Amino acid sequence: MSTDPYRVLLAEILLQRTPAERVAEFYPSFLKEYPTVTHLASANVKELRKLLTPLGLQKRAQWLIELATRMVKEYGGHVPDRQDELTKLPGVGSYTANAILCFGFRRDVSIVDVNVARVLRRVFGLQGRRPPSRDEALLKLASDLVPRGSGPEYNEALLDFAALVCGPEPRCGECPLSRLCNFYKERVVEVI
DNA sequence: TTCCCGAAAG
DNA sequence: CTTTCCGGAA
The missing domain is CATH 1.10.1670.10 (Helix-hairpin-Helix base-excision DNA repair enzymes (C-terminal))
Structure with missing residues (x-):
C-alpha cells in the first residue's frame, strides 16, 4: 500500500465516483507524468484532461492543478495533514480528506463511503x-x-x-x- | 437501465 | 435540499 500522501491524494481524487478497477488501469501513467506535487502544479490542463477522458469527471483536471499549486504555495509542496486544511482544497470533501489522513498519514479515522x-x-x-x-x-x-x-x-x-x-x-x-x-x-x- | 471507494454548485 | 459532473461496464 502506498503511504506517500501525495500518491494517496492523487489516487483518491481519481477514485471519486470511478470504479477502482479502472483507476488502477490508468493510475501508473498519471504517476509517471506527475510524480510529485511540483510536477502536478505545473501540469498542462489540456494534457491532464486528456489523461482523464477515459475516467470521466474532467473537472478533476482543474481541481488537481489548483490543488497542487496551493500545496506548493501554502504548504511548502506538502500535503496538509489536517482535516480542516484538506477540505479547503478543491475536490477534497470529508470523505477524501479522511482517506488521505488514514492511508497517507496513518491516522485512525473512519472512512465511510x-x-x-x-x-x-x-x-x-x-x-x-x-x-x-x-x-x-x-x-x-x-x-x-x-x-x-x-x-x-x-x-x-x-x-x-x-x-x-x-x-x-x-x-x-x-x-x-x-x-x-x-x-x-x-x-x-x-x-x- | 444502474452503478461506480463524492464534491461542488444551484 | 437537489442537480450536475462523466465515461464505461454490467
Missing part, C-alpha cells in the same frame, strides 16, 4: 438513507469502530468487504459476520 455505510447499517440495523457524510450517528459509530493503531488495515479491509461480500446484493451465505448481523437476522425471519 456509500458501501461502508451500507455495511454498517445492515450489521447494526440502522435506518439512515442520508448521505454518509451527513449521518452523524453513523459517523460516530464508524469512528468508534476503528481499532487504535490499525486504521489503514481496518479501513482497507472494510472497503474490500463492502465491495466483495456485502455489496448491493449481499452474499450472506459466505459472510463471516452473518451471526452478529442484524440484517441477516431480519432476513432469516423474512424467509421463514
Whole structure:
C-alpha cells in the first residue's frame, strides 16, 4: 500500500465516483507524468484532461492543478495533514480528506463511503438513507469502530468487504459476520 | 437501465 | 435540499 500522501491524494481524487478497477488501469501513467506535487502544479490542463477522458469527471483536471499549486504555495509542496486544511482544497470533501489522513498519514479515522455505510447499517440495523457524510450517528459509530493503531488495515479491509461480500446484493451465505448481523437476522425471519 | 471507494454548485 | 459532473461496464 502506498503511504506517500501525495500518491494517496492523487489516487483518491481519481477514485471519486470511478470504479477502482479502472483507476488502477490508468493510475501508473498519471504517476509517471506527475510524480510529485511540483510536477502536478505545473501540469498542462489540456494534457491532464486528456489523461482523464477515459475516467470521466474532467473537472478533476482543474481541481488537481489548483490543488497542487496551493500545496506548493501554502504548504511548502506538502500535503496538509489536517482535516480542516484538506477540505479547503478543491475536490477534497470529508470523505477524501479522511482517506488521505488514514492511508497517507496513518491516522485512525473512519472512512465511510456509500458501501461502508451500507455495511454498517445492515450489521447494526440502522435506518439512515442520508448521505454518509451527513449521518452523524453513523459517523460516530464508524469512528468508534476503528481499532487504535490499525486504521489503514481496518479501513482497507472494510472497503474490500463492502465491495466483495456485502455489496448491493449481499452474499450472506459466505459472510463471516452473518451471526452478529442484524440484517441477516431480519432476513432469516423474512424467509421463514 | 444502474452503478461506480463524492464534491461542488444551484 | 437537489442537480450536475462523466465515461464505461454490467
